[in-house]
Amino acid sequence: AQSVTQLGSHVSVSEGALVLLRCNYSSSVPPYLFWYVQYPNQGLQLLLKYTSAATLVKGINGFEAEFKKSETSFHLTKPSAHMSDAAEYFCAVTRGGGSEKLVFGKGTKLTVNP
Protein backbone atom coordinates (compact mmCIF):
# COMPACT_ATOMS: atom_id res chain seq x y z
CA ALA A 1 0.00 0.00 0.00
CA GLN A 2 1.10 3.52 -0.69
CA SER A 3 1.37 6.29 1.90
CA VAL A 4 2.91 9.71 2.30
CA THR A 5 4.24 11.59 5.29
CA GLN A 6 4.48 15.34 5.26
CA LEU A 7 6.98 16.60 7.79
CA GLY A 8 5.71 19.71 9.53
CA SER A 9 2.05 20.58 9.69
CA HIS A 10 2.94 24.29 9.72
CA VAL A 11 5.82 26.07 7.99
CA SER A 12 6.47 29.79 8.27
CA VAL A 13 8.82 31.73 6.00
CA SER A 14 9.56 35.36 5.25
CA GLU A 15 8.64 36.86 1.93
CA GLY A 16 11.53 36.29 -0.46
CA ALA A 17 12.90 33.32 1.48
CA LEU A 18 13.24 29.75 0.25
CA VAL A 19 10.19 27.55 0.61
CA LEU A 20 10.83 23.88 1.41
CA LEU A 21 7.93 21.53 2.11
CA ARG A 22 8.87 17.96 2.86
CA CYS A 23 7.17 14.81 1.65
CA ASN A 24 8.33 11.23 2.08
CA TYR A 25 6.51 8.34 0.51
CA SER A 26 6.16 4.66 1.08
CA SER A 27 5.36 2.43 -1.83
CA SER A 28 6.01 -1.18 -2.69
CA VAL A 29 5.95 -0.34 -6.38
CA PRO A 30 7.25 2.65 -8.34
CA PRO A 31 5.06 5.56 -7.34
CA TYR A 32 3.51 8.48 -9.09
CA LEU A 33 3.64 11.55 -6.86
CA PHE A 34 1.69 14.78 -6.77
CA TRP A 35 1.63 18.11 -4.99
CA TYR A 36 -1.65 19.97 -4.62
CA VAL A 37 -2.31 23.44 -3.22
CA GLN A 38 -5.44 24.57 -1.42
CA TYR A 39 -6.13 28.25 -0.94
CA PRO A 40 -8.53 29.23 1.85
CA ASN A 41 -12.10 28.08 1.26
CA GLN A 42 -11.26 26.59 -2.11
CA GLY A 43 -10.76 23.16 -3.63
CA LEU A 44 -7.40 21.58 -4.41
CA GLN A 45 -5.38 22.60 -7.44
CA LEU A 46 -2.60 20.54 -9.00
CA LEU A 47 0.86 22.11 -8.63
CA LEU A 48 2.96 19.42 -10.24
CA LYS A 49 3.34 15.68 -10.63
CA TYR A 50 6.01 13.04 -11.10
CA THR A 51 5.16 10.16 -13.42
CA SER A 52 8.54 8.46 -13.89
CA ALA A 53 9.92 10.83 -16.53
CA ALA A 54 12.29 13.59 -15.35
CA THR A 55 13.10 13.43 -11.64
CA LEU A 56 13.04 17.22 -11.35
CA VAL A 57 9.52 18.40 -11.98
CA LYS A 58 8.55 22.01 -12.54
CA GLY A 59 5.06 23.16 -11.70
CA ILE A 60 2.98 26.27 -11.64
CA ASN A 61 3.73 29.46 -9.73
CA GLY A 62 7.49 28.80 -9.66
CA PHE A 63 7.34 25.60 -7.61
CA GLU A 64 9.36 22.52 -8.34
CA ALA A 65 9.96 19.14 -6.74
CA GLU A 66 12.63 16.49 -7.07
CA PHE A 67 11.97 12.77 -6.91
CA LYS A 68 14.73 11.01 -4.97
CA LYS A 69 14.23 7.29 -4.94
CA SER A 70 17.13 6.63 -2.56
CA GLU A 71 15.59 8.94 0.01
CA THR A 72 11.95 8.08 -0.84
CA SER A 73 11.31 11.81 -0.96
CA PHE A 74 9.49 14.30 -3.14
CA HIS A 75 10.11 17.66 -1.47
CA LEU A 76 8.50 20.83 -2.83
CA THR A 77 10.60 23.97 -3.20
CA LYS A 78 10.34 27.55 -4.39
CA PRO A 79 13.36 29.85 -4.38
CA SER A 80 11.55 32.99 -3.25
CA ALA A 81 8.28 33.01 -1.33
CA HIS A 82 5.52 35.42 -2.22
CA MET A 83 2.64 36.46 0.00
CA SER A 84 0.26 34.79 -2.44
CA ASP A 85 1.89 31.40 -1.72
CA ALA A 86 0.23 31.25 1.69
CA ALA A 87 -1.96 28.15 1.49
CA GLU A 88 -2.12 24.51 2.51
CA TYR A 89 -0.09 22.04 0.48
CA PHE A 90 -0.79 18.36 0.09
CA CYS A 91 1.49 15.62 -1.16
CA ALA A 92 -0.21 12.58 -2.68
CA VAL A 93 0.84 9.22 -4.08
CA THR A 94 -0.61 6.57 -6.31
CA ARG A 95 0.70 3.35 -7.73
CA GLY A 96 2.83 3.90 -10.77
CA GLY A 97 1.48 2.55 -14.00
CA GLY A 98 -2.04 3.40 -13.16
CA SER A 99 -4.30 3.26 -10.18
CA GLU A 100 -7.61 4.85 -9.54
CA LYS A 101 -6.87 6.25 -6.08
CA LEU A 102 -4.67 8.98 -4.70
CA VAL A 103 -3.53 8.74 -1.10
CA PHE A 104 -2.96 12.15 0.48
CA GLY A 105 -0.69 13.35 3.22
CA LYS A 106 -2.07 15.35 6.12
CA GLY A 107 -1.02 18.65 4.64
CA THR A 108 1.38 21.48 5.44
CA LYS A 109 0.09 24.96 6.03
CA LEU A 110 2.47 27.57 4.67
CA THR A 111 2.50 31.05 6.20
CA VAL A 112 4.42 33.84 4.47
CA ASN A 113 5.43 36.76 6.66
CA PRO A 114 6.02 40.25 5.22
Next chain:
Amino acid sequence: NAGVTQTPKFRVLKTGQSMTLLCAQDMNHEYMYWYRQDPGMGLRLIHYSVGEGTTAKGEVPDGYNVSRLKKQNFLLGLESAAPSQTSVYFCASSLRPGQGFSNWGYTFGSGTRLTVV
Protein backbone atom coordinates in the same frame (compact mmCIF):
# COMPACT_ATOMS: atom_id res chain seq x y z
CA ASN B 1 -16.36 24.69 -18.95
CA ALA B 2 -17.59 24.19 -15.38
CA GLY B 3 -15.33 21.24 -14.44
CA VAL B 4 -16.58 19.69 -11.19
CA THR B 5 -19.57 21.29 -9.50
CA GLN B 6 -20.68 20.44 -5.98
CA THR B 7 -24.02 21.34 -4.45
CA PRO B 8 -24.78 22.58 -1.91
CA LYS B 9 -21.79 24.63 -0.78
CA PHE B 10 -22.90 24.82 2.85
CA ARG B 11 -25.37 22.86 4.95
CA VAL B 12 -26.29 22.51 8.59
CA LEU B 13 -28.01 19.30 9.63
CA LYS B 14 -29.47 18.09 12.87
CA THR B 15 -28.31 14.74 14.20
CA GLY B 16 -30.33 11.98 12.58
CA GLN B 17 -31.34 13.94 9.49
CA SER B 18 -30.47 12.73 6.03
CA MET B 19 -29.14 14.53 3.01
CA THR B 20 -27.55 14.02 -0.38
CA LEU B 21 -24.55 15.83 -1.76
CA LEU B 22 -24.41 16.14 -5.52
CA CYS B 23 -21.29 16.13 -7.66
CA ALA B 24 -21.48 16.82 -11.38
CA GLN B 25 -18.64 16.86 -13.90
CA ASP B 26 -18.70 17.85 -17.55
CA MET B 27 -15.30 16.49 -18.62
CA ASN B 28 -16.47 13.00 -19.55
CA HIS B 29 -14.30 11.52 -16.80
CA GLU B 30 -14.72 7.85 -16.00
CA TYR B 31 -13.61 7.99 -12.38
CA MET B 32 -15.20 9.98 -9.59
CA TYR B 33 -14.37 10.23 -5.89
CA TRP B 34 -15.69 11.54 -2.62
CA TYR B 35 -13.22 12.67 0.05
CA ARG B 36 -13.67 14.27 3.41
CA GLN B 37 -11.23 16.81 4.79
CA ASP B 38 -10.75 17.28 8.51
CA PRO B 39 -8.15 19.48 10.26
CA GLY B 40 -4.85 17.65 10.63
CA MET B 41 -6.17 14.58 8.81
CA GLY B 42 -5.66 15.53 5.18
CA LEU B 43 -8.12 14.10 2.69
CA ARG B 44 -9.57 10.67 3.27
CA LEU B 45 -11.36 8.70 0.60
CA ILE B 46 -14.96 7.81 1.40
CA HIS B 47 -16.17 6.08 -1.77
CA TYR B 48 -15.23 6.12 -5.40
CA SER B 49 -16.55 5.00 -8.76
CA VAL B 50 -14.70 3.71 -11.79
CA GLY B 51 -17.68 3.99 -14.10
CA GLU B 52 -21.41 4.42 -14.43
CA GLY B 53 -23.24 1.99 -12.21
CA THR B 54 -20.16 0.97 -10.20
CA THR B 55 -19.03 2.12 -6.76
CA ALA B 56 -16.43 0.98 -4.25
CA LYS B 57 -15.53 1.70 -0.65
CA GLY B 58 -12.61 3.86 0.28
CA GLU B 59 -10.84 4.37 3.57
CA VAL B 60 -13.74 5.78 5.63
CA PRO B 61 -17.04 4.53 4.09
CA ASP B 62 -19.11 3.94 7.23
CA GLY B 63 -22.21 6.10 7.51
CA TYR B 64 -22.20 7.04 3.82
CA ASN B 65 -23.74 5.65 0.66
CA VAL B 66 -23.13 6.60 -2.94
CA SER B 67 -24.69 6.17 -6.33
CA ARG B 68 -23.47 6.69 -9.89
CA LEU B 69 -26.55 6.32 -12.07
CA LYS B 70 -25.19 8.68 -14.71
CA LYS B 71 -21.59 9.04 -15.79
CA GLN B 72 -21.51 12.74 -15.04
CA ASN B 73 -23.04 12.57 -11.55
CA PHE B 74 -21.85 11.04 -8.29
CA LEU B 75 -24.11 11.34 -5.26
CA LEU B 76 -23.04 11.02 -1.64
CA GLY B 77 -25.75 10.25 0.89
CA LEU B 78 -25.88 10.48 4.65
CA GLU B 79 -28.81 8.43 5.91
CA SER B 80 -28.61 9.47 9.56
CA ALA B 81 -26.18 12.30 10.13
CA ALA B 82 -23.89 12.28 13.17
CA PRO B 83 -21.73 15.08 14.60
CA SER B 84 -18.64 13.04 13.59
CA GLN B 85 -19.63 13.67 9.99
CA THR B 86 -19.08 17.40 10.36
CA SER B 87 -16.46 18.00 7.71
CA VAL B 88 -15.66 19.53 4.36
CA TYR B 89 -16.52 17.15 1.55
CA PHE B 90 -14.72 17.22 -1.76
CA CYS B 91 -15.66 15.53 -4.97
CA ALA B 92 -13.07 14.86 -7.65
CA SER B 93 -13.00 13.23 -11.05
CA SER B 94 -10.32 11.83 -13.33
CA LEU B 95 -9.68 9.97 -16.53
CA ARG B 96 -8.90 6.26 -16.42
CA PRO B 97 -5.13 5.80 -15.98
CA GLY B 98 -5.06 3.92 -19.26
CA GLN B 99 -6.22 7.02 -21.06
CA GLY B 100 -2.78 8.57 -20.72
CA PHE B 101 -1.13 8.92 -17.35
CA SER B 102 0.83 11.97 -18.41
CA ASN B 103 -2.49 13.78 -18.47
CA TRP B 104 -3.94 12.01 -15.45
CA GLY B 105 -4.85 13.84 -12.32
CA TYR B 106 -7.78 14.76 -10.18
CA THR B 107 -10.03 17.73 -10.87
CA PHE B 108 -11.60 18.87 -7.62
CA GLY B 109 -14.84 20.61 -6.87
CA SER B 110 -14.88 23.57 -4.51
CA GLY B 111 -16.25 21.57 -1.59
CA THR B 112 -19.32 21.30 0.64
CA ARG B 113 -18.99 22.44 4.21
CA LEU B 114 -21.31 20.29 6.33
CA THR B 115 -22.05 20.88 10.00
CA VAL B 116 -24.04 18.34 12.01
CA VAL B 117 -25.40 19.66 15.29
